[in-house]
Structure formats: C-alpha cells, structure tokens
Amino acid sequence: MLRSMYSGVSGMRGFQTKLDVIGNNIANVNTIGFKSGRVMFSDVLSQSISGVTAPEEGVSGGVNAKQVGLGVSIASIDTMHQAGSAMNTNDPTNLRINGDGFFILSAGDDAEQVLSRAGNFTVDANRQLVNADGLFVLDTAGAPIILDEEVTGFSISQDGTIVGVTADGQVEVAQIGVVKVVNPGGLEKLGGNLYRMTVNANPDGEIEIVAPNDPEVGTGAIIAGQLEMSNVDLTSEFTEMIVAQRGFQANSRIITTSDEILQEVVNLKR
Numbered sequence: 001m002l003r004s005m006y007s008g009v010s011g012m013r014g015f016q017t018k019l020d021v022i023g024n025n026i027a028n029v030n031t032i033g034f035k036s037g038r039v040m041f042s043d044v045l046s047q048s049i050s051g052v053t054a055p056e057e058g059v060s061g062g063v064n065a066k067q068v069g070l071g072v073s074i075a076s077i078d079t080m081h082q083a084g085s086a087m088n089t090n091d092p093t094n095l096r097i098n099g100d101g102f103f104i105l106s107a108g109d110d111a112e113q114v115l116s117r118a119g120n121f122t123v124d125a126n127r128q129l130v131n132a133d134g135l136f137v138l139d140t141a142g143a144p145i146i147l148d149e150e151v152t153g154f155s156i157s158q159d160g161t162i163v164g165v166t167a168d169g170q171v172e173v174a175q176i177g178v179v180k181v182v183n184p185g186g187l188e189k190l191g192g193n194l195y196r197m198t199v200n201a202n203p204d205g206e207i208e209i210v211a212p213n214d215p216e217v218g219t220g221a222i223i224a225g226q227l228e229m230s231n232v233d234l235t236s237e238f239t240e241m242i243v244a245q246r247g248f249q250a251n252s253r254i255i256t257t258s259d260e261i262l263q264e265v266v267n268l269k270r
Contacts, residue, residue, distance in 0.1 A: 032120050092156060095226075099218075102179045103117070116193050158212070161174075
C-alpha cells in the first residue's frame with residue numbers, strides 16, 4: 001500500500017484531535033478559572049531509502065540520507081496556565097489569585113486535596129467556606145475554614161487573612177491557603193475546575209500549603225470581590241479552527257489521490 005495513504009490517515013486523526021481541543025476551549029470561554037488547551041504535533045519515524053556517506057577530501061563529497069516520512073503524531077496536549085481577565089462581582093466570597101498559586105480544596109479530613117483557580121466560594125448553612133460543589137476551602141494549616149457564630153461580617157485581605165467582625169470588634173478567623181506549583185502544565189484535570197497534583201507538577205507530587213502574597217515563595221495576592229475568567233482567546237481559537245479544518249481537508253485529499261493511484265494500479269491488468 002502507498003505510504004502517503006497512511007500519512008494522510010495520521011494527519012486526519014491529528015487534526016481531529018486538534019479540533020476536539022479547540023471545541024472544548026470555545027465551549028469553556030465563560031468558565032470561571034478555565035485554562036485553554038493546545039495541541040502540538042511531531043513527525044513519526046521516517047523510512048530510510050539510503051544512508052549517509054562521509055566525504056573524502058579531494059576524492060568525493062558526502063551524500064545525505066534519503067528518508068520518507070510516515071506521518072504525524074500528537075506530541076503533547078498542553079494546558080496554558082496564563083492568567084485570565086478579572087471580573088468584578090463585589091461579592092466578598094468571590095476570590096481571585098493575582099499571580100501564581102492555586103486554591104486548595106478537599107471534601108473532608110481523609111479526602112484527596114485538589115487544586116483550583118476558580119474562586120467562586122460561598123458560606124454554607126454551617127458557616128463553612130466552600131466552593132460551588134461543596135468542597136471545603138482549606139487554610140494554611142490544611143483545615144476547613146469555619147466562621148464562628150459571633151462573626152456577623154468579614155473581609156478578606158490580600159494575604160488571605162479573613163478578618164471577622166464581632167460585637168467586641170475585629171478578630172482574625174483564618175488565613176486562606178494556596179499551593180505554589182512548579183510545573184502547572186503537569187497538573188491533571190479532574191473536571192469541575194479542579195486539578196490533581198502529579199509527580200510532574202511538583203517534586204514527588206507533594207502539596208505544600210503556603211500563604212498568599214508571599215514574595216519569598218512567589219505566590220500571588222488574593223483579590224476579594226473578583227473572579228478570574230477563562231483565558232480562552234476566541235480570535236486565536238477561530239483562527240486555529242480554520243487551520244485545522246484546512247489541514248483535515250488537505251489530508252483527506254491525500255487519501256483520495258492515493259486511492260485513485262491504487263485504482264490505476266489495479267486496472268493495469270484488465
């Protein structure tokens with residue numbers, strides 16, 4: 001069979017994956033804290049028709065190898081962790097990290113700790129600070145944040161400190177914890193704006209909870225009353241969609257042309 005046909009098939013599969021990623025990006029253009037994906041391609045093994053010959057001074061020149069490529073493969077699907085734009089909500093429980101870091105969440109004491117950039121938090125009936133799915137927001141000690149009954153109001157400073165208002169004045173309730181990730185692209189997406197720590201995100205996959213707005217660690221400040229929007233750029237996505245569509249069509253033409261050539265070969269014997 002012709003090598004070009006299988007190269008065309010691999011190209012169509014690659015551009016289909018690219019369209020899948022683009023479609024997911026566009027679908028999440030308004031998702032709080034969403035990070036867009038990007039597909040990178042690489043060529044697969046090349047078949048060598050002839051090898052390299054070394055040059056001999058004054059006798060003969062060198063000859064390059066003759067190789068035929070065998071198609072394309074997906075090199076990586078990267079998650080782009082650039083910060084999204086800020087949206088003002090004026091809700092004191094809506095938080096945005098202005099810089100590096102992730103909120104740390106958990107479903108309970110023995111549950112897995114997960115990360116998120118989505119700060120659309122609320123206070124539930126038990127006065128616990130939770131996200132939209134009911135996961136607890138953890139403090140710098142790794143414990144759920146609970147407001148005392150005497151706290152009638154509160155504010156959140158840029159270092160994550162929750163200052164409560166009581167009848168006797170102001171009291172420090174807790175400090176929201178964040179996690180600095182060495183390689184955010186190594187995090188595993190879980191859905192629901194959540195990420196799981198992996199061994200390629202932090203050394204040994206360890207989670208170290210630190211304070212926000214810490215210049216020594218490099219964590220960003222927490223801005224109350226704002227949310228981080230999706231970092232999807234629709235202009236870039238639609239441009240990439242056009243490129244992927246034309247690439248898919250071009251590879252389909254390769255398959256069609258290869259099929260016509262095979263048809264001619266079959267018709268040699270009538």
